[in-house]
Amino acid sequence: KQYRIAVIPGDGIGKEVMPEGLRVLEAAAKKHDVSVHFDHFDFSSYDYYEKHGQMMPDDWKEKIGKHDAIYFGAVGWPAKIPDHVSLWGSLIKFRREFDQYVNLRPVRLMPGVPSPLAGRKPGDIDFWVVRENTEGEYSSVGGRMFPDTDREFVTQQTVMTRTGVDRILKFAFELAQSRPKKHLTSATKSNGISITMPYWDERVEAMAKKFPGVKWDKYHIDILTANFVLHPDWFDVVVGSNLFGDILSDLGPACTGTIGIAPSGNINPEGDFPSVFEPVHGSAPDIAGQGIANPIGMIWSGAMMFEHLGEKEAGKSIVDAIERTLAERTLRTKDLGGNADTTACGKAVADMVD
Amino acid sequence: KQYRIAVIPGDGIGKEVMPEGLRVLEAAAKKHDVSVHFDHFDFSSYDYYEKHGQMMPDDWKEKIGKHDAIYFGAVGWPAKIPDHVSLWGSLIKFRREFDQYVNLRPVRLMPGVPSPLAGRKPGDIDFWVVRENTEGEYSSVGGRMFPDTDREFVTQQTVMTRTGVDRILKFAFELAQSRPKKHLTSATKSNGISITMPYWDERVEAMAKKFPGVKWDKYHIDILTANFVLHPDWFDVVVGSNLFGDILSDLGPACTGTIGIAPSGNINPEGDFPSVFEPVHGSAPDIAGQGIANPIGMIWSGAMMFEHLGEKEAGKSIVDAIERTLAERTLRTKDLGGNADTTACGKAVADMVD
Ligand SMILES: CC(C)[C@H](C(=O)O)[C@@H](O)C(=O)O
Ligand SMILES: CC(C)[C@H](C(=O)O)[C@@H](O)C(=O)O
Numbered sequence: 001k002q003y004r005i006a007v008i009p010g011d012g013i014g015k016e017v018m019p020e021g022l023r024v025l026e027a028a029a030k031k032h033d034v035s036v037h038f039d040h041f042d043f044s045s046y047d048y049y050e051k052h053g054q055m056m057p058d059d060w061k062e063k064i065g066k067h068d069a070i071y072f073g074a075v076g077w078p079a080k081i082p083d084h085v086s087l088w089g090s091l092i093k094f095r096r097e098f099d100q101y102v103n104l105r106p107v108r109l110m111p112g113v114p115s116p117l118a119g120r121k122p123g124d125i126d127f128w129v130v131r132e133n134t135e136g137e138y139s140s141v142g143g144r145m146f147p148d149t150d151r152e153f154v155t156q157q158t159v160m161t162r163t164g165v166d167r168i169l170k171f172a173f174e175l176a177q178s179r180p181k182k183h184l185t186s187a188t189k190s191n192g193i194s195i196t197m198p199y200w201d202e203r204v205e206a207m208a209k210k211f212p213g214v215k216w217d218k219y220h221i222d223i224l225t226a227n228f229v230l231h232p233d234w235f236d237v238v239v240g241s242n243l244f245g246d247i248l249s250d251l252g253p254a255c256t257g258t259i260g261i262a263p264s265g266n267i268n269p270e271g272d273f274p275s276v277f278e279p280v281h282g283s284a285p286d287i288a289g290q291g292i293a294n295p296i297g298m299i300w301s302g303a304m305m306f307e308h309l310g311e312k313e314a315g316k317s318i319v320d321a322i323e324r325t326l327a328e329r330t331l332r333t334k335d336l337g338g339n340a341d342t343t344a345c346g347k348a349v350a351d352m353v354d
Numbered sequence: 355k356q357y358r359i360a361v362i363p364g365d366g367i368g369k370e371v372m373p374e375g376l377r378v379l380e381a382a383a384k385k386h387d388v389s390v391h392f393d394h395f396d397f398s399s400y401d402y403y404e405k406h407g408q409m410m411p412d413d414w415k416e417k418i419g420k421h422d423a424i425y426f427g428a429v430g431w432p433a434k435i436p437d438h439v440s441l442w443g444s445l446i447k448f449r450r451e452f453d454q455y456v457n458l459r460p461v462r463l464m465p466g467v468p469s470p471l472a473g474r475k476p477g478d479i480d481f482w483v484v485r486e487n488t489e490g491e492y493s494s495v496g497g498r499m500f501p502d503t504d505r506e507f508v509t510q511q512t513v514m515t516r517t518g519v520d521r522i523l524k525f526a527f528e529l530a531q532s533r534p535k536k537h538l539t540s541a542t543k544s545n546g547i548s549i550t551m552p553y554w555d556e557r558v559e560a561m562a563k564k565f566p567g568v569k570w571d572k573y574h575i576d577i578l579t580a581n582f583v584l585h586p587d588w589f590d591v592v593v594g595s596n597l598f599g600d601i602l603s604d605l606g607p608a609c610t611g612t613i614g615i616a617p618s619g620n621i622n623p624e625g626d627f628p629s630v631f632e633p634v635h636g637s638a639p640d641i642a643g644q645g646i647a648n649p650i651g652m653i654w655s656g657a658m659m660f661e662h663l664g665e666k667e668a669g670k671s672i673v674d675a676i677e678r679t680l681a682e683r684t685l686r687t688k689d690l691g692g693n694a695d696t697t698a699c700g701k702a703v704a705d706m707v708d
Contacts (some may be wrong), residue, residue, distance in 0.1 A: 144549070149516075157496070189600075193440070229583060243547070251576070
């Protein structure tokens with residue numbers, strides 16, 4: 001079968017790292033006999049917005065909804081276009097309308113990337129953050145009353161549905177079950193957020209009964225963030241609500257040295273819609289156009305995409321190539337103390353793929 | 355004037371660290387000619403709950419509402435009494451009914467306390483987290499619909515009032531203005547939480563206009579937690595909503611080595627009600643009764659209490675004594691690699707006060 005991938009570079013350094021991501025995917029596809037076809041799209045970018053007054057064409061769903069996956073660079077250019085237009089007009093639209101209810105990110109300390117945590121070595125930190133990606137704290141239900149008076153107030157609801165909570169927990173428990181440690185940690189705050197979070201805990205307990213082989217525990221989000229720093233070796237699979245997962249999946253990569261190389265998947269596990277794979281970093285206007293951006297996040301996201309498509313070997317060959325590349329100082333980009341530019345780093349990974 | 359302090363040891367190690375807190379307060383009071391009277395209360399504890407079926411007497415407000423401050427150990431014994439009974443029946447009641455709308459915690463790397471962050475030394479990390487303590491995400495507004503069916507869902511509102519937001523921001527800007535760096539950082543998530551958080555940003559901007567001498571910036575909570583780990587030296591005063599402040603004020607102390615020594619104040623700045631000073635650690639059932647708990651969090655909270663009462667010199671003398679004590683391995687408790695027990699550590703600090 002031939003995979004059809006929608007390619008959306010987006011803004012800023014998204015455009016610079018995308019060619020390297022594609023280069024490595026092509027190298028891995030060749031070695032592992034995977035047939036891929038890439039379709040390129042210019043929407044979901046500031047340039048497109050400037051021309052058309054919207055982030056995406058009206059028929060964006062027809063254009064990319066039948067692809068096997070979407071390979072996405074970065075979107076957003078806060079100085080030119082407000083976040084709620086650019087992000088809610090693309091990224092969050094994908095998540096909602098393609099029902100990508102899993103946001104998946106590895107937290108893994110790689111060779112050549114110094115951890116800000118004292119004494120931690122590659123191998124010490126290796127877990128996954130599973131984030132609910134469609135509901136929870138990111139609802140749009142709420143409003144403002146008594147505007148511009150002393151009585152002014154705003155409210156916004158957190159919404160958790162049984163469907164929404166159970167399916168993300170099921171995904172997380174299944175992932176935990178597939179791993180050697182079989183350990184799941186749930187992020188909660190039921191001692192302070194007294195309605196939604198106890199419900200989350202309740203559903204975790206119910207789901208845990210279906211996975212007797214998985215050991216599980218829960219921490220309140222405050223002490224959990226502390227434990228990411230103090231005991232990152234405690235974790236295997238960490239599951240959280242939209243907001244908690246968002247926090248943990250930036251904090252986790254920071255603990256492994258840099259969010260500059262972290263990948264992510266926005267996944268619809270049933271495959272009813274395409275999933276989006278994108279680096280965690282944004283468009284980084286401050287370094288865009290200089291050719292120095294680190295392409296590893298983009299490349300690693302490609303590896304996750306191949307794994308999601310079922311091409312485990314091709315995916316793994318990319319992750320291995322990333323590790324070997326990062327281990328060589330001269331092949332790393334400037335942000336990691338090396339002197340390679342974006343292209344040189346991307347080529348190095350492509351060459352290492354086997 | 356004689357200060358009247360309500361003393362509530364609470365549960366678990368709260369009872370063990372309280373005598374050391376009092377010992378040091380008495381030593382500092384003597385040296386600095388401060389007159390203090392302590393009234394002891396046994397409520398807000400599991401023992402009290404077991405006898406009376408509630409955490410506090412009906413007239414708790416009359417009993418402690420006229421004191422100049424409340425010196426609080428720790429409450430909660432999750433195996434025996436659910437959090438929502440113990441915490442909401444005492445700690446959170448104080449915050450709400452005594453309108454302690456500021457939760458204040460220092461984040462400071464102390465000598466003798468190894469930071470989990472590589473290469474950070476005492477002096478490198480020194481900032482305050484200012485947390486809104488009465489509203490926000492900790493509302494009790496919400497509920498459940500369609501229970502026990504597939505359509506089941508729960509909602510909970512975040513509530514931000516103009517009064518509530520403005521007064522915490524004012525406190526934070528004033529604190530920033532009083533410090534050498536005059537720098538304030540606001541925690542937001544307005545790119546994802548689309549109603550309450552943009553409102554928070556709006557009020558920050560309005561308040562900033564009244565403090566032209568203060569430099570300010572804002573970060574989304576996800577990248578802010580990452581920056582606590584990667585760049586803790588960037589911060590001076592960090593202000594956040596109830597939930598964001600809760601997270602940051604556990605993560606911050608974790609970055610400085612341990613939440614075991616962190617102090618906190620739950621403050622009603624106007625002095626209409628007493629403020630509560632308590633260590634950040636909980637009742638720690640796992641080590642309770644062994645006499646090994648670290649009393650520094652309790653002692654440091656006492657220093658904050660003196661400063662709040664206007665006894666700056668007495669407060670500072672305690673913080674200095676803590677630093678000198680922590681610098682000596684033999685005077686530290688086991689959790690910090692020393693061999694002192696709770697009492698020996700407390701006595702050491704009391705002796706150092708000058
Ligand atoms: C015990 C809990 C309700 C409390 C909170 O979240 O406010 C605690 O974490 C704190 O920070 O004082
Ligand atoms: C850009 C923003 C809305 C987004 C989020 O909070 O979901 C981002 O932080 C992410 O994690 O993908």
